[in-house]
Amino acid sequence: MLEYGRATKRVGNGSTFVFISPTYLGSGLSGNPNISSDMDGIFGGKNVPVNVRDFQWKTFTPMQLNMDGWGSNPKYPHILGEPATSINRFYLKLKSELMPYAYSIAHQAIEGMPMVRAMFLEYPNAYTLGKSTQYQFLYGPYFLVAPIYQSTQSDTQGNDVRNGIYLPEGLWFDYFTGQAYRGNRIINHYDVPLWKLPVFVKAGAIIPMTHSHNNVTQIDSKLRKYEIYPGAKNTFVEYDDDGRTQAYLHGAHVTTSISSEWKNNELTLQIAPTKGNFNGFEKHKRTELNINTSVKPKKIRVKWGNKTIKLKEVTSQTEFENSQDVYFYNEKHNLNQFATSGSVFEKVVINKNPQLQIKISEKDITQSDLILKISGVGLSEKDNDLSKTGSLEKPTEASVEEQNRTAYTLKPQWKAVSNADYYEIDFEGMRYSTIKTTELLFEDLVPETSYKFAVRAVNESGQSDWVYFEAQTKANPLEFAIKGITATTSCKNQSSQGVEKLFDFDSSNMWHTDWSNTQAVPFEMVISLNTVNQLDKMEYLPRNAGLNGMIQEGTVYTSHDKVNWVKSGTFSWVTNHNTKIFEFADKPMARFVKIQVTKAVGGFGSGQELYIFKVPNTESYLPGDINHDGVLDSNDFTSYLNYTGLRKTDADFDYVSKGDINQNGLIDAYDISAVAIVLNGGVSATEYPMVSGAITLQPDRNTYVANQIVSVTVKGKDLKSVNALSMALDYNPQDYEFVGVEPLAVKHMENMTNDRLHSNARKGLYPTFVNMGEKPLLNGNTDLFVLKFRAKRSVTFQLKAQDIILVDTKLNSVVK
Numbered sequence: 001m002l003e004y005g006r007a008t009k010r011v012g013n014g015s016t017f018v019f020i021s022p023t024y025l026g027s028g029l030s031g032n033p034n035i036s037s038d039m040d041g042i043f044g045g046k047n048v049p050v051n052v053r054d055f056q057w058k059t060f061t062p063m064q065l066n067m068d069g070w071g072s073n074p075k076y077p078h079i080l081g082e083p084a085t086s087i088n089r090f091y092l093k094l095k096s097e098l099m100p101y102a103y104s105i106a107h108q109a110i111e112g113m114p115m116v117r118a119m120f121l122e123y124p125n126a127y128t129l130g131k132s133t134q135y136q137f138l139y140g141p142y143f144l145v146a147p148i149y150q151s152t153q154s155d156t157q158g159n160d161v162r163n164g165i166y167l168p169e170g171l172w173f174d175y176f177t178g179q180a181y182r183g184n185r186i187i188n189h190y191d192v193p194l195w196k197l198p199v200f201v202k203a204g205a206i207i208p209m210t211h212s213h214n215n216v217t218q219i220d221s222k223l224r225k226y227e228i229y230p231g232a233k234n235t236f237v238e239y240d241d242d243g244r245t246q247a248y249l250h251g252a253h254v255t256t257s258i259s260s261e262w263k264n265n266e267l268t269l270q271i272a273p274t275k276g277n278f279n280g281f282e283k284h285k286r287t288e289l290n291i292n293t294s295v296k297p298k299k300i301r302v303k304w305g306n307k308t309i310k311l312k313e314v315t316s317q318t319e320f321e322n323s324q325d326v327y328f329y330n331e332k333h334n335l336n337q338f339a340t341s342g343s344v345f346e347k348v349v350i351n352k353n354p355q356l357q358i359k360i361s362e363k364d365i366t367q368s369d370l371i372l373k374i375s376g377v378g379l380s381e382k383d384n385d386l387s388k389t390g391s392l393e394k395p396t397e398a399s400v401e402e403q404n405r406t407a408y409t410l411k412p413q414w415k416a417v418s419n420a421d422y423y424e425i426d427f428e429g430m431r432y433s434t435i436k437t438t439e440l441l442f443e444d445l446v447p448e449t450s451y452k453f454a455v456r457a458v459n460e461s462g463q464s465d466w467v468y469f470e471a472q473t474k475a476n477p478l479e480f481a482i483k484g485i486t487a488t489t490s491c492k493n494q495s496s497q498g499v500e501k502l503f504d505f506d507s508s509n510m511w512h513t514d515w516s517n518t519q520a521v522p523f524e525m526v527i528s529l530n531t532v533n534q535l536d537k538m539e540y541l542p543r544n545a546g547l548n549g550m551i552q553e554g555t556v557y558t559s560h561d562k563v564n565w566v567k568s569g570t571f572s573w574v575t576n577h578n579t580k581i582f583e584f585a586d587k588p589m590a591r592f593v594k595i596q597v598t599k600a601v602g603g604f605g606s607g608q609e610l611y612i613f614k615v616p617n618t619e620s621y622l623p624g625d626i627n628h629d630g631v632l633d634s635n636d637f638t639s640y641l642n643y644t645g646l647r648k649t650d651a652d653f654d655y656v657s658k659g660d661i662n663q664n665g666l667i668d669a670y671d672i673s674a675v676a677i678v679l680n681g682g683v684s685a686t687e688y689p690m691v692s693g694a695i696t697l698q699p700d701r702n703t704y705v706a707n708q709i710v711s712v713t714v715k716g717k718d719l720k721s722v723n724a725l726s727m728a729l730d731y732n733p734q735d736y737e738f739v740g741v742e743p744l745a746v747k748h749m750e751n752m753t754n755d756r757l758h759s760n761a762r763k764g765l766y767p768t769f770v771n772m773g774e775k776p777l778l779n780g781n782t783d784l785f786v787l788k789f790r791a792k793r794s795v796t797f798q799l800k801a802q803d804i805i806l807v808d809t810k811l812n813s814v815v816k
Contacts, residue, residue, distance in 0.1 A: 021147050022134045024061060028114025033106070035116070036063035038075065043627040043635040045072035048084050049158030049194060055088040056197035057147035059095045060139035062106065062115050070627070070638050086345035087195045089338045093212040099219065100208035100238060105140035107239040107253075115140060123168040127430055131444065133166050141236075142205035142229075144172065146190075146198040158194040163440070165190060166430075171203040173229060173379060176335060178292060178353020180381040189422070189436040195348060203379075204231025206258050208238045209290075212338070216243065221280075222362065225288040228269060230262035230378055242278045252278035256365070265378050267291065271370040283366045286324070289358040291377065296329045297356055298376030305368030309360060324361040330354060353379060383460075385434055390419045392457045392464035395438075400453075400471035404439075407447035407476030412455065413439040417464065420457035426466070427453055448475045478505070481539075481611040482620065484530050488810075489513070491523040491605070499525065502610045510543050513605040521600050526562065527593040529612065531620040532658075534589050540573070540580040541608040549606025550575055553599035556582060558590035561662040561670065563813055565594060575601060587615055591623060591661070623661040624674035632678045637772070640672045644754040645728070645766030651759045662813070666803055669726035672752060672770050673807045676724065680773025683723070683809040688777065691808035693719035694816060695727060695784070697801055704791035710736065712787040712799070714767065716745065722778035724749075724807040726768035729787070729799055733763045736789040741767060745782040748775055777808070 020037060027035040039058065040051045045068070055077055058064045068075040077088035095102075105115050113121055117138040120128035127133065136146040146165045154160040167183040174181070176196060181187060190198055201207075207227040210219050224238075241253040254276040260269045269291075274283065302309040312326045320328040331354045339346035356377065360370065395414040404411035412425065416438050423435040428451070432440060445451065450472045457464040485503040492514040493499055502511040513520040535558065542550045553572045557565040568588065573580040593612060597605060614620060624632050626639040643656050648665035662670045677683045693716060700711040716722070725746075731738075738755045749769040756764050767787060771777075778784070804816035 021057070021137065021149060022131075024116045025118040025134065025137055028109075028116050029118060029121075033109035033114035033116070034062055036061070036065045038067045039064050039077075040068075040075040041071065041627075042067050042075075043070050043629065043639070045075065046080070048080050049154070051075070051080055052084050052087050052158065052194055053148045053197075055091050057145060059091040059098075059197075060116075060137075060143055060145045060199070062102070064095075070635060070642065072635070082340060082343045083194065083345040086339040086343050089340075090195065090336065090345075091197075093338050096213045097209050097211065098207070099216065100210055100225075100240070101140060103243075104208055104237065104239045108140070113141075119166065119168070127166065128168075132164075136165060142202050142207060143175070144168075144200040144202070146200075148192055148197070160192050161188075162190045162192050162198050163188040165198055165200075167200065171231070171381060172200040173203065173292070173353070175199040175201050176350055176352060178294070178379060179384045180379070182381075182383070185424075185431040185433040187434045188432060188440060189434055195345065195350070201229055202231070203229055204234040204260065204262070205229040206234060206236040206260055208236070208258075221282040222285050223288065224256070224285045224365065225290070226258060226271075227290040227292070228260055228267070229292050230260070230267050233259070233261040235259040240278075240281075242280050245279075247278060251276070254278060254281055262378065265376055267293075267372075267374045267377050269372040269374070271365075273368060274365045283364050284362050285365050286362050287358075287360040287365075287370060289356075289372070291356040291358070291374065292353055292379050293356050293377040294354055294380035295376060295378065296354075297374050299374070300327060300358070301373045302358075302360065303369075303371045304360075304363060311358065311360075320357055320359060324359060326359050328357045330357055385436075386421045386458070386460040388419045388421050388459040389461045390459065392419055392459060392462070393417055394464040394467050395423065395455050395457055396467075398453070398455050398467045398469050400469075405471065405474050407474045407479065408445050409441060409443050410445060410451060410471050410473060411439055411441045412453050412469070412471070414455055414467070417457040419459050420464075421459045423455055423457055424463070425453055425455045427451070433458075445473050447473050447479075449473050478611060480536065480613045480616050481505075482529050482531065482533055482614055485527060485612065486530060487525055487527040489523055489525045489605070491520040492517060497606075502607050503527075505609070507541060507544075507608045510606060510608045512543075512549055515604075518603040520605055521603050522596065522598050523605060525595045525597065525605075527595070527610075527612070529591055529593065529620075531622050532560070532589060532591045532661075533612075533614040533620050534587055534618045535568075535584040535593070536587060536613040536615045537584060538582040538593075539609075539611040539613070540582070541610070542577055542580070543606050543608055544577055547575060548602040549604035550601045551580075551595075551597055551599075551605060551607065552601065554595050554597040556584075557594040557596070558584075558588045559592040559594065560590065561813065562592050562811060563662075563815065621658055624659065624671065626656055626659045632675045634679065636675045637672070637679060640667065640675060641752050643667045644672065644726075644752045644768050645756040645764060647758060647764075649758065649760055664803070664815075666728070668766075668803065668805050669724040669768050669770055670805055670807050670811070670813050672726075672768070673724045673811060676750070676770045676772045677809055677811070683771075683774050688721040688808060688810075690810075690812050691721045691723075691806050691814055693717060693722060693778075693806055693814065695725065695801060695804050695806075697799065699797045699799075701797070703796050704794065706791055706793050708791045709739065710789040710791055710797065712789070712797075714784045714787065714801075716778060716780075716782050716784050719778045719780055719782065719806070721808040722806045723775075723809045724768075724770040725778070725784070726752075726766060726770075726803070726805055727801045728803040729765040729767065729801055731763055731765060731789070731799055733792075735792060735795045737792055738765055739788040739790050742786040742788065743769070743784075744786065745778060745784050 040054050078085040119133040135149045165187045169184040172181045209225045238256040241248040256274045257272040314320050314326045314328045333352040335350040398414040400410045425432040454466040454468050456466045487499045494512045497512040501509045555570045556568045559565045626636050646667045696715050698713045746769040752768040754766045806814040
């Protein structure tokens with residue numbers, strides 16, 4: 001099993017739905033169809049729409065994994081109460097009913113198509129061969145699933161609409177309602193109340209099913225069941241084996257070929273004799289058929305081999321379930337059968353299209369064909385989105401206004417047309433249909449490119465004439481310029497022209513050092529990118545009038561921790577108003593940049609903007625964001641709590657390696673501080689002296705006998721501005737057993753001490769204390785905490801503190 005939930009850090013807040021479904025597609029395309037991920041993520045939580053939407057779409061995937069360890073709540077389907085409990089149960093029951101289909105397509109995936117299929121595998125064209133269909137997939141050959149991967153028009157209950165669902169050529173049916181949709185178009189404004197996932201079934205589908213259950217041991221081995229969607233001639237091969245052993249590798253399995261053809265309102269269905277065998281195979285089975293049809297059949301003929309089977313009509317579901325060789329035309333097939341009694345969701349009616357249900361008594365399915373000919377059946381192909389009639393004027397004022405243009409998006413708008421049910425846009429050879437508002441956003445476009453659009457109105461009577469227009473995307477020269485940068489300078493800056501003006505992406509203002517100081521140069525500017533990036537270049541925009549402060553010469557350094565700096569090069573710039581460029585020749589990975597300015601006009605420093613660019617198409621990593629959700633929060637802090645003291649030599653280190661911000665091969669107080677200083681309101685901008693000081697150990701005696709408590713006082717000496725601290729204490733578990741830690745001066749800090757057994761079998765204690773948010777700093781000489789061990793035999797105290805690190809609120813550090 002490829003457990004991608006951890007590989008992709010699903011977080012339980014919706015932000016990473018945008019890459020989870022593409023990950024499933026990529027797994028299948030790489031030849032590994034057996035993929036799973038954490039339900040509702042291992043982080044985050046307490047978000048009903050995210051929880052429900054995740055259970056919905058993963059119904060149509062191989063497996064679902066409940067794992068939460070670092071979340072704010074367990075991630076079980078019932079944990080958030082109603083309506084999530086009932087909705088999740090609804091989909092889990094559906095998954096259980098689809099087990100025979102899932103098992104069959106899993107067998108196909110051994111040598112053929114994956115279970116979760118990228119659209120282009122079945123429908124290759126210019127649209128599917130790009131990334132336009134990355135947020136939808138085929139589950140086997142018949143189900144088209146379009147997960148709700150983002151909020152479009154969501155309300156507070158999670159009810160929303162889904163845009164951009166590509167339906168390939170042919171006829172598709174909404175699985176939950178039976179509404180027909182013509183393919184070869186992209187449908188929009190598809191209503192998705194919280195309970196509903198966009199699922200479409202292809203006409204002609206043959207879907208092996210079983211009754212709902214809670215465990216595979218409850219599957220009725222004396223039943224075979226198929227759901228049929230009338231359509232063109234089609235065949236599906238159902239597969240089964242013992243489900244427990246690897247005997248299938250030696251041929252122990254069975255297959256059943258089912259074919260159907262719908263022509264002139266007559267459906268012919270043939271179920272061939274089952275071939276093969278396996279230990280425990282039950283060859284005597286009942287057969288149930290659910291045939292989707294909007295009209296009651298005129299005639300049903302059934303043959304078992306050479307024998308005709310006469311079917312009796314029944315008029316209720318109860319009678320059907322208690323009878324054999326019967327049929328029941330179920331006109332109101334409410335799918336909502338598993339809601340919690342008394343819950344709000346119990347009142348929701350999910351009326352699927354009418355079905356013809358057929359039950360045939362137990363037969364030896366290895367002996368004969370079962371052939372059915374059903375006259376006068378078919379599923380309505382009416383477009384239920386169309387209801388208005390009358391002539392249609394063509395849309396007016398169709399255009400893309402300035403505020404609706406960016407480098408990568410265009411949003412056409414037009415005036416509403418009387419009598420229109422919806423609108424259609426032709427764009428780049430594709431038809432965007434069922435647009436129920438007077439605008440639609442087009443994304444992932446190319447900057448500075450002209451695009452052509454055509455829009456028309458549609459109702460039941462027909463369509464209006466097309467209206468044609470063009471629009472061009474904007475340029476974006478700053479696409480890869482890093483945003484959110486902060487900086488400090490070693491010299492004072494003018495109060496109204498602080499250094500933050502240099503990084504605000506606003507060229508109408510400027511940064512300037514203190515006007516009264518004509519000797520600011522030389523000075524240092526330490527720039528925090530606040531993310532780790534692979535650096536490409538810097539662009540310095542000098543002031544656009546005057547010369548004072550124009551930077552002329554200097555040296556550039558990069559760092560991960562503001563302690564270890566690597567020289568990137570020097571610069572000497574001409575004194576004029578043109579943009580200056582510094583190239584990072586080695587394209588270093590860095591979080592901090594330092595500029596040592598050695599020459600500037602008038603002894604000042606100034607500038608409009610300083611853009612720092614990352615290498616195009618590379619990712620920015622937020623230090624401390626272990627779960628990759630783009631924010632620093634308590635989920636990351638909890639993760640650090642679990643991984644404190646983890647070393648590069650440990651098996652799990654690769655999983656959190658990006659959390660090792662200072663890259664010393666150890667998860668320590670420096671790494672944790674990146675998160676802690678932003679939590680609980682964050683730390684203030686108050687200036688403190690740079691961190692300094694030392695830590696020493698003082699045992700209460702030098703020698704100990706077996707079972708004696710060893711008390712080690714950890715002392716701080718000449719401490720300044722300590723906001724976090726950690727150290728390592730390796731010990732022999734044959735000599736000592738760690739008992740606990742007694743906080744003293746660090747009582748107000750978060751105790752993240754970890755007693756860790758490393759992968760190399762070495763034992764290490766990692767006393768770690770970190771302030772969360774704005775808390776008192778440690779200063780002076782003080783007893784910090786007491787470590788307590790139990791001697792397991794007579795020992796002489798020789799433990800040594802290693803990897804000591806002291807950190808301040810600015811992430812300056814002292815390493816001992």
